[in-house]
Amino acid sequence: MKVSVIAVILALCLTCTSAAKEATKKTKKPKLYVPQIDCDVKAGKIINPEFIAKCPPGCQDVKYRVYGTDIYASFSSVCGAAIHSGIIDSSGGKILVQKVAGHSGYKGSFSNGIRSLSLPRWRESFIVSEGKPRKGVTYPPTLEYSSSKSSTVKSGETFRKDYRTTPIPSLTTQVTTTTPAPTTTATEPINVTPKPTAPLMTTRTTTTTAAVKPRPPVHRVRDIGSSSVHPAYSSVAAAASRQIQAVQGRGQNQALRGTSTYASNRNVPRATTGLQRQEPVAAFRKPAGPPLNLGFSSKEELNPKPLEPVSQGNPNCKVDLSFLIDGSWSIGKRRFQIQKQFLSDVSQALDIGIAGPLMGIIQYGDDPSTEFNLKTYANSRDLRNAIEKISQKGGLSNVGRALSFVNKNFFSDANGNRGGAPNVAIVMVDGWPTDKVEEASRLARESGINIFFVTIEAADENEKQNVIEPNFVDKAVCRTNGFYSINVPSWFSLHKVVQLLVKRVCDTDRLACSKTCLNSADIGFVIDGSSSVGTGNFRTLLQFVANISKEFEISDTDTRIGAVQYTYEQRLEFGFDKYSTKQDVLNAIKRINYWSGGTSTGEAINYASEHLFSKSKPNKRKIMILITDGRSYDDVRVPAMTAHQNGKIVLFLQGVIAYSIGIAWAAQDELEAIATDPDKEHSFFVDEFDNLYKFVSKIIQNICTEFNSQPRN
Numbered sequence: 001m002k003v004s005v006i007a008v009i010l011a012l013c014l015t016c017t018s019a020a021k022e023a024t025k026k027t028k029k030p031k032l033y034v035p036q037i038d039c040d041v042k043a044g045k046i047i048n049p050e051f052i053a054k055c056p057p058g059c060q061d062v063k064y065r066v067y068g069t070d071i072y073a074s075f076s077s078v079c080g081a082a083i084h085s086g087i088i089d090s091s092g093g094k095i096l097v098q099k100v101a102g103h104s105g106y107k108g109s110f111s112n113g114i115r116s117l118s119l120p121r122w123r124e125s126f127i128v129s130e131g132k133p134r135k136g137v138t139y140p141p142t143l144e145y146s147s148s149k150s151s152t153v154k155s156g157e158t159f160r161k162d163y164r165t166t167p168i169p170s171l172t173t174q175v176t177t178t179t180p181a182p183t184t185t186a187t188e189p190i191n192v193t194p195k196p197t198a199p200l201m202t203t204r205t206t207t208t209t210a211a212v213k214p215r216p217p218v219h220r221v222r223d224i225g226s227s228s229v230h231p232a233y234s235s236v237a238a239a240a241s242r243q244i245q246a247v248q249g250r251g252q253n254q255a256l257r258g259t260s261t262y263a264s265n266r267n268v269p270r271a272t273t274g275l276q277r278q279e280p281v282a283a284f285r286k287p288a289g290p291p292l293n294l295g296f297s298s299k300e301e302l303n304p305k306p307l308e309p310v311s312q313g314n315p316n317c318k319v320d321l322s323f324l325i326d327g328s329w330s331i332g333k334r335r336f337q338i339q340k341q342f343l344s345d346v347s348q349a350l351d352i353g354i355a356g357p358l359m360g361i362i363q364y365g366d367d368p369s370t371e372f373n374l375k376t377y378a379n380s381r382d383l384r385n386a387i388e389k390i391s392q393k394g395g396l397s398n399v400g401r402a403l404s405f406v407n408k409n410f411f412s413d414a415n416g417n418r419g420g421a422p423n424v425a426i427v428m429v430d431g432w433p434t435d436k437v438e439e440a441s442r443l444a445r446e447s448g449i450n451i452f453f454v455t456i457e458a459a460d461e462n463e464k465q466n467v468i469e470p471n472f473v474d475k476a477v478c479r480t481n482g483f484y485s486i487n488v489p490s491w492f493s494l495h496k497v498v499q500l501l502v503k504r505v506c507d508t509d510r511l512a513c514s515k516t517c518l519n520s521a522d523i524g525f526v527i528d529g530s531s532s533v534g535t536g537n538f539r540t541l542l543q544f545v546a547n548i549s550k551e552f553e554i555s556d557t558d559t560r561i562g563a564v565q566y567t568y569e570q571r572l573e574f575g576f577d578k579y580s581t582k583q584d585v586l587n588a589i590k591r592i593n594y595w596s597g598g599t600s601t602g603e604a605i606n607y608a609s610e611h612l613f614s615k616s617k618p619n620k621r622k623i624m625i626l627i628t629d630g631r632s633y634d635d636v637r638v639p640a641m642t643a644h645q646n647g648k649i650v651l652f653l654q655g656v657i658a659y660s661i662g663i664a665w666a667a668q669d670e671l672e673a674i675a676t677d678p679d680k681e682h683s684f685f686v687d688e689f690d691n692l693y694k695f696v697s698k699i700i701q702n703i704c705t706e707f708n709s710q711p712r713n
Contacts, residue, residue, distance in 0.1 A: 004073060032133065033141040034094055037078060039064050043126040044074035047144040049099045052131050055079035055092040062348050062381055063504065066116040066435040068106030073122035074099070082128045084114040094131025099124060102661035115351055116379075117311050184551035311379055313353020320348075320358055320374055320417055322410050324402050324427045325364040327393035331430040335456075335491045336392045339428060342494050343385045351501045354601035358416060359383060365395025365400035370409075370425070374679075375416025395532045399433035403440040403476075407447050421556070422514035424505055426452045427476070430491075432459050432467045441476035446704060448516040451477050453503065456488045517704035518551065519558035521623050522576050522616040526608050529565040532665070537689040540592040541663075544692040546589045548625065551700050554582040560620070561585045562612045565599025566604035568633075572611050601632035601670070613656055622656040623703065626674055629689075631667040636674055657706070659699060663689055681706070 059079035066080040067073040082088045082095045090113070108118040133139055168709055305588050336573055343361065350357045358378070361371040371390055377383040406425050411417045425444065432455075441451055453473045459466065469475065477484035483504060488494050508514070521693035525545050529538065545563070551561040560580075563573040572591050579585045608624060614624050660674040662685045675682035681702050684695050
């Protein structure tokens with residue numbers, strides 16, 4: 001048998017030599033082969049400093065991260081960067097990639113449907129241009145990857161695969177030959193007779209061929225993929241290889257055999273003793289088999305992946321956002337999917353993150369329910385995946401009920417409401433609601449929720465008779481000037497308003513409903529500390545001041561509190577800029593010491609106007625709450641009028657709104673003279689100090705009613 005095998009090999013070698021000489025005469029210059037890369041391939045994983053590659057369709061997905069603008073960090077998806085830079089579109093195409101030095105910073109931007117992220121620094125960069133070769137530059141037909149992608153071994157070295165790692169992505173190559181294209185047939189993986197020493201595989205990345213070392217002593221078979229051997233030789237020599245395989249493998253151990261699925265694959269390379277047939281495109285995949293030890297546990301330990309930086313969100317769009325999506329039966333399954341895609345596109349354009357916008361979703365039908373709240377997802381990728389999993393509830397389109405639910409339940413600390421970020425609710429409506437929205441919207445607005453309506457396929461003239469509440473959008477939104485409402489004629493054009501909606505939501509200076517009666521005032525208390533009050537009653541009076549103060553949202557940018565105490569003289573207890581937290585304000589009120597003396601209310605108003613309200617911010621509402629228990633020793637009418645006029649002239653035409661609270665012996669005519677018109681809304685009287693608490697809610701209600709009665713357009 002050995003003699004016959006040797007005879008076969010000699011005969012085939014002679015044939016091979018003749019064929020090689022003939023093929024040399026007819027060899028043509030090979031065409032440039034452009035290797036294809038996957039969407040998730042990062043530039044840093046490719047060793048070549050300059051290369052041309054082809055991107056597949058669909059690389060615009062947000063999961064393929066891109067870092068930088070024009071010049072990209074090598075940690076970026078190559079194809080994603082090509083789309084971002086405008087070289088190709090989502091259908092893919094050829095690109096030229098050139099590696100350049102690393103930068104100290106990469107600026108993110110939104111371009112061509114892809115939002116790139118910022119990165120402080122990276123060790124290597126790259127630029128992308130049109131996929132045309134430059135003169136004088138030779139481009140490789142295959143790409144070399146770092147060890148985490150594939151393995152490169154010099155010719156003549158041995159390399160053993162570690163079968164404990166995950167499957168290796170396919171590596172493709174192309175060999176140009178003048179011989180007729182052979183018909184490819186599937187063959188079983190070889191059977192190798194067990195030897196005392198396990199066989200090793202020799203590989204060369206430029207051709208992805210493999211040679212098996214039959215036994216020690218070591219005798220390395222020449223890699224026929226080497227440039228010194230003509231390509232035509234591989235076709236003939238492969239036949240000899242298969243003859244040897246048949247002799248060696250018949251009935252022996254199948255140590256290198258994979259699963260049945262693997263064995264039937266047409267593109268699976270066949271391990272040989274040194275010769276292998278090359279297909280025009282050969283796929284190199286790792287077969288299943290027993291683990292072999294190279295002294296490390298996995299490929300990842302050769303080249304650890306750097307941690308991907310996580311976007312902190314767009315800091316110029318810090319809002320807490322609730323989407324109310326229509327899950328009614330009227331919308332149908334197809335349009336519900338379009339609605340989800342719209343939400344996904346908006347979340348990507350917003351750039352969700354803890355330093356920027358956060359987003360939750362409520363689906364409404366007959367009743368609303370929270371799909372997820374503000375703190376559930378902190379980046380656009382996870383949010384988009386969650387949106388895809390939302391299923392339709394069905395039912396009616398009860399928008400009013402959904403708005404009430406949002407107002408009472410959604411924007412809470414437990415659900416991730418941040419307090420300092422404006423609250424925004426975007427309502428998606430197919431056609432028109434099946435309940436009334438005006439009252440629920442008003443209450444939500446008074447709570448500081450900025451309401452936007454996106455109506456799709458609104459009622460036409462023939463359908464308007466079916467609408468329960470005409471002009472429901474104008475009755476619901478924060479302003480009726482068109483800023484808070486978007487009407488889309490068709491579901492299939494909904495994607496066109498993504499950028500418009502994002503721009504409006506992020507324009508925090510125009511979110512009028514964020515300025516509420518509870519977070520937009522400078523409130524100054526003018527407190528009677530005369531002898532008639534007494535120590536005990538003075539403590540009750542301070543508790544009344546504290547009870548009003550704690551109802552407001554207190555901070556440097558929200559409501560601020562100041563206090564003046566007066567007798568014959570006046571004293572500034574603390575100004576508006578002294579304390580910036582509610583607890584600090586309450587503690588400061590508690591520390592005010594009773595002064596005792598006469599009652600000069602008129603002078604106290606002058607003092608408060610000059611020393612307290614003159615330091616108020618121009619964009620704040622100025623509210624004075626004066627508390628006294630008796631008639632003043634001086635005139636209160638002229639100082640009260642002066643305070644109002646000073647507000648109009650000095651404080652940007654915004655007057656000081658005065659509330660007067662009288663106790664026991666206070667004079668009603670003086671209380672009315674001090675109070676802003678109408679007197680009955682701004683002047684209160686109580687016979688005992690212990691009954692002051694009864695007016696806390698009434699005063700708060702009047703302050704808010706007055707605020708919300710301002711023009712909304």
